[in-house]
Amino acid sequence: VYCSPPTAVANVSQYACQRRTTTENHNKIFTDVMEELAESSEFNESKGPCLAFRRAASVLKSLPSAVHCLEAIQGLPCLGEHTKAVMEEILTFGRSFKVEEIRCDERYQALKLFTSVFGVGPKTAEKWYRRGLRSLKEILTEPNIQLNRMQRAGFLYYSDISKAVSKAEAKALGCIIEETVHWIAPDAILALTGGFRRGKEYGHDVDFLLTMPEMGKEEGLLLHVIDRLRDQGILLYCEYQGSTFDVSKLPSWRFEDMDHFQKCFLILRLEQGQVEGERGLQSDPGDSRGWRAVRVDLVAPPVDRYAFALLGWTGSRQFGRDLRTFAYKERQMLLDNHALYDKTKKLFLPATTEEDIFAHLGLEYVEPWQRNA
Numbered sequence: 001v002y003c004s005p006p007t008a009v010a011n012v013s014q015y016a017c018q019r020r021t022t023t024e025n026h027n028k029i030f031t032d033v034m035e036e037l038a039e040s041s042e043f044n045e046s047k048g049p050c051l052a053f054r055r056a057a058s059v060l061k062s063l064p065s066a067v068h069c070l071e072a073i074q075g076l077p078c079l080g081e082h083t084k085a086v087m088e089e090i091l092t093f094g095r096s097f098k099v100e101e102i103r104c105d106e107r108y109q110a111l112k113l114f115t116s117v118f119g120v121g122p123k124t125a126e127k128w129y130r131r132g133l134r135s136l137k138e139i140l141t142e143p144n145i146q147l148n149r150m151q152r153a154g155f156l157y158y159s160d161i162s163k164a165v166s167k168a169e170a171k172a173l174g175c176i177i178e179e180t181v182h183w184i185a186p187d188a189i190l191a192l193t194g195g196f197r198r199g200k201e202y203g204h205d206v207d208f209l210l211t212m213p214e215m216g217k218e219e220g221l222l223l224h225v226i227d228r229l230r231d232q233g234i235l236l237y238c239e240y241q242g243s244t245f246d247v248s249k250l251p252s253w254r255f256e257d258m259d260h261f262q263k264c265f266l267i268l269r270l271e272q273g274q275v276e277g278e279r280g281l282q283s284d285p286g287d288s289r290g291w292r293a294v295r296v297d298l299v300a301p302p303v304d305r306y307a308f309a310l311l312g313w314t315g316s317r318q319f320g321r322d323l324r325t326f327a328y329k330e331r332q333m334l335l336d337n338h339a340l341y342d343k344t345k346k347l348f349l350p351a352t353t354e355e356d357i358f359a360h361l362g363l364e365y366v367e368p369w370q371r372n373a
C-alpha cells in the first residue's frame with residue numbers, strides 16, 4: 001500500500017483558523033466515528049476527551065486526501081494515542097469495535113434520541129433517561145413530564161425538523177426572509193450565515209444575520225419581522241430573546257458563552273411550491289400536504305458589531321472555537337461574537353469586515369467555504 005511520506009502532512013496547524021477546510025471530506029470513515037465518540041463523551045460529561053475527538057476529526061477533515069496508513073498521519077497535530085488506536089482499528093478491520101459498542105449502548109441511544117428533539121439538551125435527556133424513559137412515545141405519554149414551550153414545538157414538528165434542510169430550501173427561505181425584511185426596512189442589511197454560507201449542501205436549520213446601516217435602528221427590526229412572518233401565516237413557532245449586549249464588557253474568551261445580541265429561534269412553514277426544483281412536482285401521495293416545517297435562526301447585532309457576529313455565526317463551531325483560542329493564546333486578545341480586545345494594548349479593535357478581524361489577529365484570510373473545520 002502506498003503511504004504518503006510524513007512530509008506531505010507537515011505544517012498542519014493545531015488551530016482550525018490556520019487550516020483551509022472545504023466541505024469535501026476525504027476522511028469521512030474516520031471523522032464520522034470520531035464525532036460519535038465525541039458525542040458519547042459529551043453525554044458522559046467527559047469534556048476533555050470530547051474536545052480531543054472533535055479536534056482530531058477537524059484535523060483529518062482538512063487533509064487533501066484520504067489517509068491509508070498510520071505513517072501518513074505522523075507529525076499531525078491533535079491526534080492522540082486514543083485517536084490513533086481508533087484509526088488503526090478502522091484501517092485494519094474497516095470498522096471500529098469501540099464505536100460499535102457505543103452505538104449498541106442503551107444510554108447512548110436514548111440520549112441521542114432525546115437530544116434530537118428541538119429544545120432538549122443533554123441535561124434534560126439525562127433526567128428522562130434516569131426516570132427509565134427510552135422512547136419519544138414514552139415521554140409524550142408519561143403523565144409527570146412537564147415540557148416547556150420549545151420542547152412542545154420540538155415534538156409537534158419532530159419529523160419535519162429532524163429532516164435535513166436542502167440548499168434549495170435554504171434559498172427559498174432566504175427569498176422569504178429577504179422580502180419580509182425589505183418590506184419593513186428597504187435599507188436593512190441581510191446575510192445568510194451558518195453552514196449554508198460555508199457552502200454545505202444540507203443543514204439542520206437556516207441562519208441569518210440582519211442589521212440596519214444606522215446604529216440603533218436595528219432595535220425594533222426583529223420584532224417587526226416576526227410580526228410580519230406571523231401575518232403571512234408562516235410562523236409556526238418563535239422564541240425571541242431581547243438584547244443583553246453591554247458595550248463596556250470585555251469579550252468572553254470562553255466559547256460556551258452565548259452572545260447577547262437580539263435574536264430569535266423560529267420554526268417556519270415552507271411551501272413546497274416555493275422551492276426551486278420542486279415547483280409543480282407531483283409529491284408522493286403519502287406526503288401530500290405540500291409544505292414542511294423548517295428551523296430558522298435570526299440574529300440582529302448593531303451595525304458596528306456586524307463583522308464579529310458574521311464571523312461567529314458563520315462557524316463552523318470548531319473554526320470559531322479555535323479562532324478564539326488562537327486569539328487568546330497566541331495574540332493575548334479576547335475575541336467573541338461582539339468584539340475583539342487587545343489585552344496588551346488595552347484596546348478594543350474595531351472591524352467592519354471579517355477580513356479586518358483576520359488582519360488584526362495576524363491571520364491569513366480564510367474564506368467562508370474554507371471554514372468547514
Ligand code: CTP
Pocket residue numbers: 193194195196200202203204205206207258259312313314315316317320337
Ligand atoms: N452560534 C453562536 N451562538 C449561538 C448559536 C450558534 O455563535 N447562540 C454559532 C455556532 O458556533 C455555529 C454557527 O453559529 O458556528 C451556526 O450554528 P448552527 O446553526 O448550530 O450550526 P451550522 O454550522 O449552521 O450547522 P447546521 O447545518 O447543522 O445548522
Ligand code: MN
Pocket residue numbers: 024064065
Ligand atoms: Mn480534494
Ligand code: MN
Pocket residue numbers: 194195196203204205206207
Ligand atoms: Mn445552521
Ligand code: MN
Pocket residue numbers: 194205206207297
Ligand atoms: Mn442555527
